[in-house]
Amino acid sequence: MHFSETFSRMLLYTAAIVSMACVMAVFAFLVYFAWPVLAGGEWKDLLSLNWRPFQAHYGILPMILGSMYLTVLAMLVACPLAAGVCLFCSGLGPGPAAGAVKALVRFMSGIPTVVYGFVAAFTLVPFLRSHFSGSTGYCLLAAGLILGFLILPTIVLIGLSALERVDQELSLTCSALGLSRVQSLIHVIFPAAWPGLLAAVLLGFARAVGDTLIALMLAGNAPQLPGSLFDSIRTLTAHIALVVATDSQSQAYRSVFAAGCLLFFIAAAVNITVFRVRQKFGGLSRDG
Amino acid sequence: MFRRITFVFLCLCTAVFSLQPVWAGSSGLSAFDGLSGRLTIAGGTAHIPVMKQAARQIMRHNPDIAITVAGGGSGVGVQKVGAGLVDIGNTGRALSDEERDKFGLKSYAFAVDGVGLAVHPDNPLNNLSKDQVKGIFAGEIGSWKQVGGADRQINLYTRDEASGTRSVFWKKALDKDPVAVEANVIQSNGAMKVAISRDPDAIGYLSIGHMDDSVSGVAIDGVSPTRENAKDGSYPVVRKLYMNTKGEPGKLARAFIDYLQGPRGGQIVSENGFIPGGQ
Numbered sequence: 001m002h003f004s005e006t007f008s009r010m011l012l013y014t015a016a017i018v019s020m021a022c023v024m025a026v027f028a029f030l031v032y033f034a035w036p037v038l039a040g041g042e043w044k045d046l047l048s049l050n051w052r053p054f055q056a057h058y059g060i061l062p063m064i065l066g067s068m069y070l071t072v073l074a075m076l077v078a079c080p081l082a083a084g085v086c087l088f089c090s091g092l093g094p095g096p097a098a099g100a101v102k103a104l105v106r107f108m109s110g111i112p113t114v115v116y117g118f119v120a121a122f123t124l125v126p127f128l129r130s131h132f133s134g135s136t137g138y139c140l141l142a143a144g145l146i147l148g149f150l151i152l153p154t155i156v157l158i159g160l161s162a163l164e165r166v167d168q169e170l171s172l173t174c175s176a177l178g179l180s181r182v183q184s185l186i187h188v189i190f191p192a193a194w195p196g197l198l199a200a201v202l203l204g205f206a207r208a209v210g211d212t213l214i215a216l217m218l219a220g221n222a223p224q225l226p227g228s229l230f231d232s233i234r235t236l237t238a239h240i241a242l243v244v245a246t247d248s249q250s251q252a253y254r255s256v257f258a259a260g261c262l263l264f265f266i267a268a269a270v271n272i273t274v275f276r277v278r279q280k281f282g283g284l285s286r287d288g
Numbered sequence: 289m290f291r292r293i294t295f296v297f298l299c300l301c302t303a304v305f306s307l308q309p310v311w312a313g314s315s316g317l318s319a320f321d322g323l324s325g326r327l328t329i330a331g332g333t334a335h336i337p338v339m340k341q342a343a344r345q346i347m348r349h350n351p352d353i354a355i356t357v358a359g360g361g362s363g364v365g366v367q368k369v370g371a372g373l374v375d376i377g378n379t380g381r382a383l384s385d386e387e388r389d390k391f392g393l394k395s396y397a398f399a400v401d402g403v404g405l406a407v408h409p410d411n412p413l414n415n416l417s418k419d420q421v422k423g424i425f426a427g428e429i430g431s432w433k434q435v436g437g438a439d440r441q442i443n444l445y446t447r448d449e450a451s452g453t454r455s456v457f458w459k460k461a462l463d464k465d466p467v468a469v470e471a472n473v474i475q476s477n478g479a480m481k482v483a484i485s486r487d488p489d490a491i492g493y494l495s496i497g498h499m500d501d502s503v504s505g506v507a508i509d510g511v512s513p514t515r516e517n518a519k520d521g522s523y524p525v526v527r528k529l530y531m532n533t534k535g536e537p538g539k540l541a542r543a544f545i546d547y548l549q550g551p552r553g554g555q556i557v558s559e560n561g562f563i564p565g566g567q
Contacts, residue, residue: 122486136472221448221472
């Protein structure tokens with residue numbers, strides 16, 4: 001008994017150490033390859049608005065801003081929808097409908113990204129092109145809408161589990177105070193679940209920043225600053241996908257590692273924030 | 289997983305073709321008699337149909353030889369062959385001096401491919417002067433009206449930085465003039481064809497081997513992008529397809545390269561929409 005416990009503990013430690021080592025190795029690898037760019041003063045080139053690799057301009061600022069715009073737009077699409085769906089599923093909607101919506105969201109989370117991209121390329125893109133003059137349809141708006149739908153299940157499912165946890169602890173108290181289901185949800189449970197909801201939003205954000213295929217298929221990939229929702233943009237992830245097959249000795253290729261480093265830092269920052277939020281406020285509802 | 293699929297695929301191919309009567313005869317395949325072992329190929333995606341067809345014929349002729357073909361793109365082809373991970377790395381462009389020097393690579397061209405300008409089939413435009421083409425891709429000509437068409441905006445489509453297709457179009461059709469930064473960037477020949485075929489105001493460029501009725505080819509200075517024109521040299525926007533080896537190729541790789549550069553290989557190249565030759 002004692003032996004098997006030691007054994008399984010060792011096994012788990014090994015698994016944890018291996019995964020940690022992998023993450024650190026990825027980071028070390030990125031830094032090692034990005035170092036010549038960062039140390040050689042080339043990073044000043046990278047922080048320009050001009051990506052014209054054949055005229056020796058290697059600015060990735062349009063891609064950084066493109067990623068930011070797209071992510072913010074996707075969050076603007078996804079968060080209100082997610083809040084509505086969460087409330088609907090946890091008590092505002094009638095039971096059977098809520099169950100059906102929940103099942104639908106679970107199903108959505110299993111749809112491969114490429115299916116969203118493909119369907120949108122054949123429906124949403126021509127729609128935007130024919131209804132808004134001056135746009136090719138491959139634009140910030142198309143990618144933002146679809147990316148919003150893509151991250152919706154992530155936010156809803158994590159948000160729902162946060163609501164359910166709080167609900168279990170507080171619903172009796174709410175009933176005792178004479179609050180209706182709707183009142184207790186909106187005034188007590190939803191506000192009390194905020195750390196979990198914030199974590200859900202942040203994880204949705206991380207998924208949106210990291211997604212490659214939607215941007216690659218729908219955003220148009222033009223390395224420019226968008227002047228409107230209908231302009232073509234390129235994200236950091238799409239940039240890596242487009243440039244990684246170039247001549248590996250070129251400076252364009254090295255910019256890929258800078259983009260990779262940046263994405264790694266964003267992912268790390270989001271995850272650390274989620275961790276801190278959970279650590280600091282995770283016990284709040286239990287204590288209160 | 290992928291390796292297993294490749295293996296099963298190869299087994300199936302071998303099974304199917306061993307049932308057919310042997311008609312290959314004395315068609316350059318005799319060079320593979322007595323050879324055995326593995327040949328690994330990766331890189332340029334335009335090459336894949338040609339490589340696969342050649343590999344099938346060779347493996348059918350001599351079951352002691354196993355040839356695997358993978359994609360990845362020209363850049364991947366260079367890196368893999370440079371690192372010694374594959375025997376032959378394919379590229380749809382000539383190697384840069386840095387690539388050749390760093391890895392000690394040798395290049396073997398075996399086919400020529402044209403890159404043509406294309407618009408939506410509903411667009412009546414069929415000819416542009418070179419200056420008009422440059423103007424359109426630089427973003428200076430923004431309306432079809434300026435080149436004799438309807439009063440509608442021109443939607444520009446270009447290819448990614450790693451594309452061999454882009455590289456040749458930029459050098460030989462645009463004379464290295466810049467491409468407007470607003471142009472949408474498409475990541476493959478197939479996706480370019482789809483994009484143009486679904487946008488009535490589109491203009492873009494793609495491999496002649498990929499052109500079909502879903503897009504309409506546009507002549508530059510009166511010369512249409514057709515295989516015939518690319519073959520007789522009148523159409524100038526052409527590129528070579530290369531196989532690359534690290535140093536001198538091994539026996540099997542040598543035989544494979546000779547086969548593709550020979551008459552039977554030329555036939556395979558033609559069947560796949562490219563023009564044989566280029567050595």
